[in-house]
Structure formats: structure tokens, C-alpha cells
Amino acid sequence: MDLTQRLKGKTCIITGSGGSIGRATCLRFAAEGANVVGCDIAPEPAQETVRLVTEAGGTMISIDPADLTKTADCDRVVAGAVEKFGAVDMLFNNGAMAYFAWIDGMDDDTWHNTINQELDLVFLMTRAAWPELCKNGGNIVNTASINSWIGLEMLPALAHVAAKGGVLSMTRQLAMEGRKHGVRANSVSPGTIETNQTRFILQDENWSRIQLGRAMMNRMGQPEEVAAAVAFLASDDASYITGADIAVDGGIRAW
Numbered sequence: 001m002d003l004t005q006r007l008k009g010k011t012c013i014i015t016g017s018g019g020s021i022g023r024a025t026c027l028r029f030a031a032e033g034a035n036v037v038g039c040d041i042a043p044e045p046a047q048e049t050v051r052l053v054t055e056a057g058g059t060m061i062s063i064d065p066a067d068l069t070k071t072a073d074c075d076r077v078v079a080g081a082v083e084k085f086g087a088v089d090m091l092f093n094n095g096a097m098a099y100f101a102w103i104d105g106m107d108d109d110t111w112h113n114t115i116n117q118e119l120d121l122v123f124l125m126t127r128a129a130w131p132e133l134c135k136n137g138g139n140i141v142n143t144a145s146i147n148s149w150i151g152l153e154m155l156p157a158l159a160h161v162a163a164k165g166g167v168l169s170m171t172r173q174l175a176m177e178g179r180k181h182g183v184r185a186n187s188v189s190p191g192t193i194e195t196n197q198t199r200f201i202l203q204d205e206n207w208s209r210i211q212l213g214r215a216m217m218n219r220m221g222q223p224e225e226v227a228a229a230v231a232f233l234a235s236d237d238a239s240y241i242t243g244a245d246i247a248v249d250g251g252i253r254a255w
Contacts, residue, residue, distance in 0.1 A: 006235035008033030011085040013077060015068060015125060016095025018045025020195035021143070023052070024223035025092060028231050030058025037081040037088075039066040040095065068095060068121040074128035081132075088132035090234045093122045093142045098163070102156040111159045118163035122170060130183075137182030139242075141233045144168040144187040146249045154210055164189075168245060175243035184242040186233045191249025194220040216251030 012029050016022040017038025023045075026036050030053045038060060040046035046064040053060040063080045066073045081088050097117040099110045122142055133140065145164040147157050167187065174185035192198060192211055198220065202208060212218055226248050232238055233246065247253050 004031065005033040006237060007090075007231070009035070010089040010234075011035040011037060011081055011087050012090040012092065012234065013037045013039070013081055013088060013125075013129060014092045014094060015039055015066075015077075015121075017049050017062060018042050018047075018064075019095070020223040021190070021193065021226050022094050023049045024227040025094065025230050026053055026060060027056060027058070028224070028227040029234070030056065030060055032231055032235070034059075034090075035085045036060040037077065037084070038062040038064075039068070039077045040064050041067050068125050069116050071124055071128070074121075074124045077125070078128045078132060087136055088129050089136050089138045091126065091129045091133065091138070091140045092230055092234070093125055093140065093167075094230075096121065096143065096163075098157070098160040100156045100160065101158070103158050105156075106158060114159035115163050115166075118160065119166040119170075122167055126170075126174065133178075133183050134181040139184040139234060139238075140171075140174060140178075140186070141230050142167050142171045142185070142187040144171070144189045144245060146189050146191045146247065146252055148189055148245075149247075149253055152211065152214070154207055171245070172243045179242070184233075184238070186238070186241060186243070187245045188226060188229050188233070189245050189247045189249065189253075190221065190226050191215060191247070191252050192220050193226060193248075194222055214252045215249065216255065219250065221248060221250055 012034045018040035043064040046062045147161045148164045148168040171187040
């Protein structure tokens with residue numbers, strides 16, 4: 001078996017394709033032979049991901065800008081994938097936006113915007129792709145978070161933990177509902193991953209000591225390390241795995 005081509009010929013939608021984890025996953029999936037359909041609310045980074053994938057010899061299109069909190073945009077992404085490649089075999093619900101505040105400083109907008117942009121969009125995108133996934137016995141991978149499982153001392157993440165906890169529970173329900181259609185659903189829970197949004201931790205001694213000290217490996221994870229776990233779950237190597245969550249967190253949950 002050629003493990004470098006586990007996704008050959010599969011059409012995979014990757015949301016948030018202009019971000020760090022989204023881009024790394026697009027590159028990984030394309031390297032494994034997938035037809036990649038990216039989407040992002042921000043066109044410029046999304047198109048940069050297309051350029052990188054194409055230059056590396058992969059196959060990718062991007063449908064952008066796409067606001068996945070809107071039903072019409074979710075439908076448009078799925079329709080674009082089917083029009084270009086004829087099917088949807090896999091959905092990676094990666095794109096999201098969180099807003100942070102401690103409870104005594106959290107206003108209604110901070111709460112509702114986080115739930116909308118981290119939880120509602122997973123439902124809307126999955127609902128849009130569901131008929132196509134059921135046709136092909138496809139699979140779903142959702143991005144949850146280490147915050148689905150534990151609190152982090154430095155992070156004012158009440159709305160974020162509620163949203164990502166919802167994603168985690170939704171994944172188990174989707175696995176149950178999908179079983180009759182051959183659809184698998186799993187999630188990954190990243191810990192502290194080095195992205196443009198988290199790199200500041202490396203320059204803050206207090207954050208680094210507390211946040212990175214929680215991980216057994218005492219370092220940030222890399223977007224490519226999350227992408228590797230997602231590629232495994234998307235492949236037939238994970239054919240007997242559904243309703244599961246993989247922690248990509250450097251061991252935070254283990255001690």
C-alpha cells in the first residue's frame with residue numbers, strides 16, 4: 001500500500017483554508033492525492049494556499065470569500081465541489097473564530113459571536129455537505145479543542161469552551177446518525193499550536209511558563225502535526241474509528 005496516496009481521488013472540503021492549520025491540512029491532503037476544495041472568509045490567504053498547493057503539484061480550488069455562518073455560502077461551497085470534482089468524500093470543519101473574555105467582562109455579543117462562529121458554522125457546513133457524504137460513505141473531521149476537555153489558567157475562554165464542547169458532542173451524534181449511511185465522524189482536539197494568533201506566547205515569559213508547561217513536550221505543536229492526525233482520520237486507515245476524539249496536545253490531557 002502506498003501510504004503517500006491514501007486520499008487519492010477523494011474530494012475533500014477544508015474550511016478555513018487560509019489559516020495555519022487549514023493551509024497545512026490542504027498541503028497534506030493534496031500530497032496524499034486528494035482533490036482539495038478550500039474555503040475561507042478571507043480571499044487573499046485562501047488564494048495563497050491554492051498557489052502553494054498547486055506549486056507543490058497538488059489539485060485544489062478555493063471558494064472565497066465564504067461566510068460559513070450563512071446557509072447560502074455553505075451550500076455554495078458544496079455545490080462548487082460537486083461541480084468541479086463530482087462528489088464530496090470528506091469534510092474537515094476547521095474554520096472558526098473565537099472571542100475571549102472572563103465571565104465578569106463578557107457581553108452578549110462576545111458570547112453569541114463565538115457560538116455562531118465556532119459552533120453554528122459546523123452545523124451549517126455539515127448539513128450542507130451531508131447528502132453528498134451519505135452518497136459516498138464519506139467522513140467528517142471536526143476541530144474541537146483541548147478546551148473541550150480542560151480549562152487553561154491563562155485563557156478567558158468561557159464562550160470558546162462552550163462552543164468547542166458543543167463541537168465535541170455534535171461529533172459523537174453525527175457518528176451515530178451517520179452509521180446507517182457509512183459516514184464516519186471524528187474530531188481532533190489541538191492543544192497550543194503555533195499559529196499567527198498564538199505565537200505571542202513565545203514572547204511572554206509568564207504565558208510560556210504556564211501554558212507550555214502544561215504539555216509533556218514543553219513546546220508548542222505545529223500545524224503540520226494537526227494536519228497529520230486529520231489525514232489519518234480522513235483515510236481508510238481509520239476505517240474502524242468513529243465518534244472518537246484525538247488529542248493533538250503534547251500530552252496535556254494525560255497528566
